Amino acid sequence: MKTRVYTVQQVLAAAKTHPFYTPGVQYPPDRDAVQKIVESGNQGPSEASLSSWPLATKDQLYRTIRRLVSDTSSTNTYRDGSYISMTGGSGGGLPMPFATDSFENREQRARMGEFIRLCGVIEPGDWVLTVHTSGGFYRSLDLMVEILENAGASVLPAGHAMSLAEVVEALVHYRVNVLSGDSSQIVRVSGIIAGLPAEERQNVKLTKIIYTSEPLTDVQRAYIREVLGPIQVYSVLGSCEAGPWALSNPEIGQASASEVAGAADFVFDTRTMLVDILDPSVLDNDDGSVAATREPLPDGSLGIVVQTSLQRLKNPLVRYVTGDIGSLHPVPESAVAKGIPAEERQYLRILRLHGRDRRFSFKWSGEYLQFDWLAALLQTKEWRILQWQVVLAQPKSFPDPTLEIRLLLPASVAETDIEPESRLVKAIEQFCVVTPGNRHLFQIKILTDLTQFERSSTGRKVIKFIDRT
Template sequence: MADFRTMTMECYSLAEVLAVAKTHPFYNPAIAYPADTETIRSLRKAVTAQKENPELQEQPLLEKKTLYGNAGRPFTIARLIYFRYKAIERLTHDVDPRNAYRQSSYVSITGGGSGGVPMMFAVDVHENRRQRSQMGEFLKLCGVIQPGDWVLSTHLAGGFYRSLDLMTEIMENAGATVLSAGSYMPVADVAKSLADYHVNILTGDGSQVVQTVYHISLMAQEDRDRVRLDKIIYTSEPLTGPQRAFIKTILGEVKIISVLGSAEAGPWAISSPDLTGEQSLTSNSTDFVIDTRNMLVEIVSPSVIVGASSPDPILLSQGEEGLIVQTSLQRLRNPLVRYITGDIGSIHPLPDAACAVIPEADWGHLRVLRMHGRDHRFSFKWYACYFEFDRIDAFMQAEDCGILQWQILLGRLESSPQATLEIRLLRSPPRDGILSDDALIKRLEAFFLVFPENEHLFRIVFLDGLGGFERSATAGKVIKFVNRWN
């Protein structure tokens, strides 16, 4: 490890991030535009001169609806809901020369999985490139990428999605040789390329990984034997216990690794069996290693979301499970401060296994984030996209849809460990102003982001009565969301 004993860090101080946040429309409704380069430079100089140690907890928590909401409420910790969807929408479309949000920005898309128009989340281009470089160093530091590794990526590109170029550059920064296959390469060609080019690492969204391994399982034995993968690196959605078991059955003792990230925060955490041990196939949690020089993580009581009074403190101690709140020290122009991700997790010290891999000089900066999954009061996930219940409900209530009752079933494809999504609908009789069945199907497919590669996992069922819905055993109510997956 002599060639990379410690990571080269070029992050901002917490004081700098908080100073810029006070001048940003995300956090201050009185501000029209984010600060320009000169203003940010002045703010940083002022922070350096003051030499104060700011308290992060003095900054109000930022909920997803704060960033992507569309109404205004008092900006307090108790309420938490200071809706800011309109801020991003306005900044995206405002072509005023003073609008720094649109200048020199790396743009990635988010929110499409929740219905409506996907929102563009902008990051300074230089901050983005530096973060990719640092994530590559982090992969190398954690032993995920070794000299001589060849990686094939099936990540998505196009339609404003950027996961392919993001992951390709991160892997290259870590020292790997990368084949950029993309999501539109036929799975048969992907499997053949894995063998032909002696690739040892497959990376992609969780669903893409499962799809590729499923195809490998159907190949002739002599062709399967030519595929020699020793690592799987997945992103975007967790692999379930059955999926992990299936992958290992087909590929043998392959290491299953994950990179955690989002449009708001970028890539920021790594899960690897070499660091935290092999994940149990029955576990509903995943351990990620995080670097506190890049990302500050707090765990807060879930009671803060609903505004309920509770004897529990808002900030939870190490090991306690609650909502994950993140503050990025890599993003300054459009800061991410005390952002409630909607995920449930807990913080733990670095285990001995990780200390055996990572240089001692870095131990004090690293922690384990135990990710327990999404807070299902907000959303569920299918085919790498989150779908928020409040927006689904608003969609289903649209007058021209003519929907009297609806139900969503998240299930499993019988022939492979892939998640299916079934929409059951009871509609009013046809009349003027009501969409036809075909028109409604098209709208539903657009809302739930149905593409040729996942249409076999999506189904719409029109019912003529309540008998076709799954109902509660007690009151006989139609269950809006049936989770057969977890």
């Protein structure tokens, strides 16, 4: 299947008519207008205009999205023919939808499947069982099933509701060789396999892992290989806003955990996504605005990741600040020996991710948690929270990270206000997407004194976010 991608000129022409980027524009272009942009070819802004295009942040886009989602006018094209994906809710409320044209979304899935096959992640005969989440507005299950099928795999959609014992039974019964899910789910399935008697464990014939969501830590990788043996570990990178767009194959990338601590290499196709690395200082203005100097850093330099999709016209993604920290690198010549055709290598690049910029969000149990939205929830007046602190930790005894919310409440607040069924606890757990499967990794701890919080060594201020992973 030949899928469609657009030129920079076409994407910028669409962006100039879109409320995401142009104040005063009420609604996105409809499909007829998009088609005219396609037919006009490269008659829009020049490609050089991209480097001077303003940066787009999550807060900026979602202010416009809130308006568009609420507007039920028959002329509101944002609500027409859209594939809806969700990002986390603000202040404990419902999650916010990001809309992509349904046809563009299906073409992106098809092209991502082709890319996965090109990079050797899926091969003929692969049977995949995926435990990705579905329902509750989340649709990673149907997304990954279709992508992997487009890559040539045969897929069993187990989902997150199937018990782990049933998942392991299916792995054996159907001779599955590939397990897919978010990293926390992969670790949990590995834990069930680890508990099997030796004669039963040897019936599990997994050769590959394909994970998504938060990165696997070194501890988790070591644990998975201890249980499953010398298994190949791959990853697909995507987001609510950009969709799936890059993948990690250790045989193609340059970085390993031993070479660059905490980094992971993702290969992407510059025909579908453009990536710039910018100095983090562009986001340091006190008033929240973006600094004027936005020249990309050279290859190998560490900075914030900014992306422009060449697969979106109806709701384009232009110069979007992802919240990730990374650097760009060429695909090594050795990738050709690993199966990448020489004529394709010229279009591929490596994004070396070093994690999230903590000014944006952090990951726990497969979910991105927007830090400023969590702060807004904890500072809601009705909860009467005097002080708070968030602690993300990696216990040595267990491969999954834990999340602890520490609170200081007025002495006048009755104990019933912090019981498991209280509105405050429910609001925090809803925001953090606490489920029966990860509840043992989550804790709300009520402190009785300010001195019990961890503080900075200089100003002795309460540290709002502590990352021990």
